[in-house]
Amino acid sequence: ILNVEQSPQSLHVQEGDSTNFTCSFPSSNFYALHWYRWETAKSPEALFVMTLNGDEKKKGRISATLNTKEGYSYLYIKGSQPEDSATYLCASNPSSGGSNYKLTFGKGTLLTVNP
Amino acid sequence: KAGVTQTPRYLIKTRGQQVTLSCSPISGHRSVSWYQQTPGQGLQFLFEYFSETQRNKGNFPGRFSGRQFSNSRSEMNVSTLELGDSALYLCASSLQGLGGYTFGSGTRLTVV
Numbered sequence: 001i002l003n004v005e006q007s008p009q010s011l012h013v014q015e016g017d018s019t020n021f022t023c024s025f026p027s028s029n030f031y032a033l034h035w036y037r038w039e040t041a042k043s044p045e046a047l048f049v050m051t052l053n054g055d056e057k058k059k060g061r062i063s064a065t066l067n068t069k070e071g072y073s074y075l076y077i078k079g080s081q082p083e084d085s086a087t088y089l090c091a092s093n094p095s096s097g098g099s100n101y102k103l104t105f106g107k108g109t110l111l112t113v114n115p
Numbered sequence: 116k117a118g119v120t121q122t123p124r125y126l127i128k129t130r131g132q133q134v135t136l137s138c139s140p141i142s143g144h145r146s147v148s149w150y151q152q153t154p155g156q157g158l159q160f161l162f163e164y165f166s167e168t169q170r171n172k173g174n175f176p177g178r179f180s181g182r183q184f185s186n187s188r189s190e191m192n193v194s195t196l197e198l199g200d201s202a203l204y205l206c207a208s209s210l211q212g213l214g215g216y217t218f219g220s221g222t223r224l225t226v227v
Contacts, residue, residue: 004157032214043119043205043218089158093213101171101212102148105158 004092006106013080014114020076021109023090027071031095034103035064035075039086047075047088080113087111117141119208119219127225133194136222140187140208147189148209148216149181153202161204164189165212196226 005024013019025033032051036044048057053068061078077084087110091103120139128134140147149161160173164183181191187208193200203223207216 034214034216036218041220043220045218046216049214091158101146101163101165102160102173103150103158103207103216104160105150107155107157 004090004104004106006088006090006109008109009107010110010112012112012114015080015082017080017113018076018078019080019111020074021088021111023073023075023106025071025073025090025092025104025106026094027068029094030068030071031093033066033068033073034091034093035073036089036091037086038089038108044089077111080111082113082115085111085113119206119217121204121206121219121222123222124220125223125225127227128196130196130198130226132196133192134196134224135190135192136204136206136224138189138191138206138208138219140189140206141217144208144210144217145187146209146212147183147187148207148212149189149191150205150207151175151202152205152221153199158205161191163212170212193224198226200224201226 007022035047038044048064050066055066063076066073087108089108091105122137146165148163150158163171167183178194183189203221205221207218209216
């Protein structure tokens with residue numbers, strides 16, 4: 001994997017459903033993996049930053065896991081609500097050569113939760 | 116505390132003109148990064164500044180430049196605008212540039 005890739009590109013679920021998205025990133029030169037939530041006309045909101053293999057983070061109904069050896073992270077939303085509708089972005093920091101000051105973003109997963 | 120402030124929010128320019136966008140970071144944050152989002156693309160890294168020094172630059176032509184002032188406020192400039200420069204430009208600030216990024220709401224630039 002050379003770039004950060006997210007799947008699916010978009011997702012429609014019903015209120016109350018649980019859902020998950022995938023982020024794949026380069027596993028070499030890894031420093032950190034970030035998840036953001038981005039609602040239309042607002043600024044991206046940081047959800048999680050993870051650095052260690054096996055990391056799991058939780059914030060309310062949203063949680064994330066990290067596998068740095070194989071280069072993937074999952075974001076889970078339990079009991080989706082209409083207010084969870086947003087684009088979910090993941091981004092990685094590489095660890096070397098000054099490039100660690102930049103984030104490489106995936107194209108995002110657009111989640112729509114229908115009432 | 117105040118968030119990251121970007122001005123202006125919207126801008127319409129003509130091809131060939133130049134434009135300057137401004138980003139005021141969270142107080143105490145010394146790193147400011149800039150990103151471009153065009154339709155169908157993810158956020159693309161432009162450059163990052165820390166204590167008035169550019170530490171990293173993305174793969175953009177030399178028409179894209181930036182600077183950071185002693186109060187950590189940053190500006191980016193695009194000269195000789197092209198239609199393809201129409202995009203949302205976001206800046207993000209952090210303490211040291213290695214995480215804890217807070218984004219502004221962006222400047223929507225339209226080139227006609």
